[in-house]
Amino acid sequence: MIALAADVGGSRIKLAVVRDGTILARRIEPAQSQLRWEQRLPGLAASWRSLCTEARLDVAAIDGIGIGFPSLVDSARGRILDEWGKFPGCANFDLGAWARAMFGKPLALENDARAALIGEWRQGAGRGCDNVAMITLGTGLGVGVVMQGRVLRGAHGQAGTLGGHLTVRYGGRTCVCGNIGCAEAEASTAVLRELALARADFASSALATEPHLDYEAVFRRADTGDACAIALRDHSLAVWSVAVVNLIHAYDPERVIIGGGIMQSSDEILPAIRAYAHSHAHTAWGKVEIARCELGDDAALLGCSWMVAEKLGAIPAA
Numbered sequence: 001m002i003a004l005a006a007d008v009g010g011s012r013i014k015l016a017v018v019r020d021g022t023i024l025a026r027r028i029e030p031a032q033s034q035l036r037w038e039q040r041l042p043g044l045a046a047s048w049r050s051l052c053t054e055a056r057l058d059v060a061a062i063d064g065i066g067i068g069f070p071s072l073v074d075s076a077r078g079r080i081l082d083e084w085g086k087f088p089g090c091a092n093f094d095l096g097a098w099a100r101a102m103f104g105k106p107l108a109l110e111n112d113a114r115a116a117l118i119g120e121w122r123q124g125a126g127r128g129c130d131n132v133a134m135i136t137l138g139t140g141l142g143v144g145v146v147m148q149g150r151v152l153r154g155a156h157g158q159a160g161t162l163g164g165h166l167t168v169r170y171g172g173r174t175c176v177c178g179n180i181g182c183a184e185a186e187a188s189t190a191v192l193r194e195l196a197l198a199r200a201d202f203a204s205s206a207l208a209t210e211p212h213l214d215y216e217a218v219f220r221r222a223d224t225g226d227a228c229a230i231a232l233r234d235h236s237l238a239v240w241s242v243a244v245v246n247l248i249h250a251y252d253p254e255r256v257i258i259g260g261g262i263m264q265s266s267d268e269i270l271p272a273i274r275a276y277a278h279s280h281a282h283t284a285w286g287k288v289e290i291a292r293c294e295l296g297d298d299a300a301l302l303g304c305s306w307m308v309a310e311k312l313g314a315i316p317a318a
C-alpha cells in the first residue's frame with residue numbers, strides 16, 4: 001500500500017511517500033499559508049510527483065492520499081471545517097474531488113494531531129493499546145484519542161481534538177478558540193512571548209537576549225538559574241500536567257503519549273507530567289502510563305498512510 005502524505009502546519013508542510021509504514025521519500029516546505037488553498041494545492045501535487053520520482057515510483061502506483069490539517073475537520077466528508085487566517089478558502093473545499101481529479105485516487109483527511117495519534121497508535125508508542133490519548137506540545141496543543149479501539153471523532157468530528165482547549169484556569173487568558181483559560185492559551189509556543197513579556201523580571205532575564213524565544217531557550221536558561229526562565233518553565237510544566245489530568249479524567253486512557261516539538265527541548269517534561277498525573281489523576285484502578293512519542297516528526301505522515309489504508313478497506317476502519 002503506497003500513500004502520498006502531507007502534514008500541514010501553519011509554518012511548514014511535511015510531505016512524504018509512504019509504503020507499508022515506511023517513508024520512502026520526504027521533504028519539508030515553507031507552508032506559504034498566506035496563499036489561498038486552491039493556489040497552494042498545485043505546489044503540493046508537484047512536490048508529491050517529484051517525491052515519487054525520487055522514490056523511483058510511478059505516480060500511477062500510489063493507492064491514495066492522506067492529509068493531516070491543523071484545524072477542525074470532518075473526516076467523514078473530507079472537509080476542513082474552519083480557517084484560522086491561514087490558507088484562505090480551505091474551509092469546505094472539496095479535497096476529495098481535487099484528489100480524484102489530480103491523481104484519480106481517494107483522499108483521507110484528518111486533524112493533524114489526530115493523524116499523529118493514529119501513527120503512534122498503529123506503529124509507535126500506542127501500539128497494542130486500545131485506549132490511548134496523545135497530546136502534542138508545540139505552537140498549539142493538539143490532542144487525539146483512541147477509546148475502546150476506535151479513534152474518537154464524535155458527532156461533528158471534533159471529539160478529542162479540543163483536548164488542548166479544555167479549561168485549566170478559570171478566569172485565565174482568552175484563547176483563539178473563544179474559550180477562556182484553555183491549556184493552549186496558558187502555555188504553548190504561540191503564547192510564550194506574551195507570557196514572558198508579562199513578567200516584571202523578563203527585561204533583566206537572559207531570555208530577553210535570545211534571538212528566538214522558544215521553549216528550548218526557556219529550559220536552557222532555567223538550567224542556569226535564570227529566575228524568569230524557571231518561572232516560565234514551572235508554570236508551563238504545571239499547565240501541561242493539569243491538561244494531562246483533564247485528558248485522563250475525560251477519556252480514561254491506559255496510556256497518554258506526549259509528543260510535539262517542545263518535547264525535543266527537554267528531558268524534564270515527561271517525568272514532571274508523570275509525577276503530577278500519578279499524584280493527582282483519579283484512577284482507582286492503578287496508574288496511567290505516561291509515554292514519550294516514538295515517531296517524532298513522522299507521526300502524522302505515517303498516520304496519514306494508515307488513514308489511507310482504512311479508507312481503502314485494506315485494514316478495518318477505526
Ligand SMILES: [Zn+2]
Pocket residue numbers: 164165175176177178179182184185
Ligand atoms: Zn482554546
